[in-house]
Amino acid sequence: MVLLVDDDRDMRWAMRNILADAGFDVTEAEAGGIGLELASRRTPAAVLLDMRMPGIAGEEVLRRLRRLDPGLPVIIVTAHGTISGAVSAIREGAFEYVTKPFRNEHLVETVRRAVARRSVPQRAAAGGIRAALTAAMGQGPAIQTLAAQAEAVVSTDYSVIIKGETGAGKEVVARNLHEHGPRANRPLVVIDCGAIAETLTDSEFFGHEKGAFTGANERRRGSFESAANGGTIFLDEVGNLALTGQKALLRTLEDHSIRRVGGADLINLDVRVIAATNDNLKERAKTGGFREDLYFRLTEYVITIPPLRARPEDISFLAHRFLRQARDALARPPIEIEPAALDLLRAYRWPGNVRELRNVMRRAALAESQMITVDQLADSLGGGAMAAPAQKPLAGASLRHRVRDQVRAIERNALMAALEQAKGNKAEAARLLGIDYKTYRTKLKMLGERQGAAADEPS
Structure with missing residues (x-):
């Protein structure tokens, strides 16, 4: 059962007929309170929720529905003028938002995806991804936590952002999410976002028709079309996308369809999106360096990979x-x-x-x-x-002393490199190394690095 909660009778009539024609069992509610009562009596497969209603506002209805059933997919139906509110709703856990006026096929496809997510069973593959990740990445508590995060989302269609430093294993996690999920028998298409020239973004993403531009000598399928029928798109280092590329990506995720450059035919998409970044996209979104609406589209679920030095x-x-x-x-x-x-x-x-x-x-x-x-x-x-140790070990020195000297050299280099990166600020250098300020000063003293005149005491 799909529940419609909207105070506009004509809008409910239109959505009910569109969804009924697509084979859905539909129940209506003209206000938030009635919708909550209906949802408590009979658990819906998905909810279509208007944001602006008299009585209980849409935001509060969403929060109460999430408390009632955390796994319930709620689709926000909103006018263009209230998209900012819809983005806020995505933060609160909404599944998707659909803008009015909508295309009928877009509404139906969105509801189908929501119902499909609701019906996906918790697969035994979740245990498989834990075994695969620990076999590939380690057995320690940090990787066990990461594996638990992956287990929670592997059998869903959630968009996932994987955060971590370069070389930490983001692609390993992405490939395992695909290979142990319900789309494993469909393509995994990897897009290196840092390697796409801004002027070629549309062609790389969507493909092009023959003659669409100079040099387009034949029709070419883009990355999204290659994964269109049930595959997974992996956007590696998505933070490197130019703003024009971010706009194109957002449009694709909203419409679930594309057109080749120079083409007229609409190509519907059924893809899961996994993205990776070594950047702080949340902070960049606040300062305008990354689209905030795209950030919330991508971060339905976040997995963080700790650096190797932390484990x-x-x-x-x-x-x-x-x-x-x-x-x-x-x-x-x-x-x-x-x-x-x-x-x-x-x-x-x-x-x-x-x-x-x-x-x-x-x-x-x-x-x-x-x-x-x-x-x-x-x-x-x-x-x-x-740098080499301060004194070269004697030929007859014990192995223990040789190791001790080498470790001290490594530690000293790390301490001084952090101090240089922090422009002489010891407190910042300690933060970069993941240790407290007192420990940092003690280590400097023990290693004889007393030339810290450039390092100001923190205020």
């Missing part, structure tokens, strides 16, 4: 996994990592995250020895970016 408990697991994969690819026998070398890996800050660790272990896999040592890893980690 050192996973480093040994990942290092061994990458080393094993590389040795297998080289057709060489397995080798081990000595404990002191693992200590070195855990002490490193991994600015390139998991991708950097993978590259380090691939280089280490070329070793002819039977054990990966501190010296081998120190060369890979240091390169030209890490």
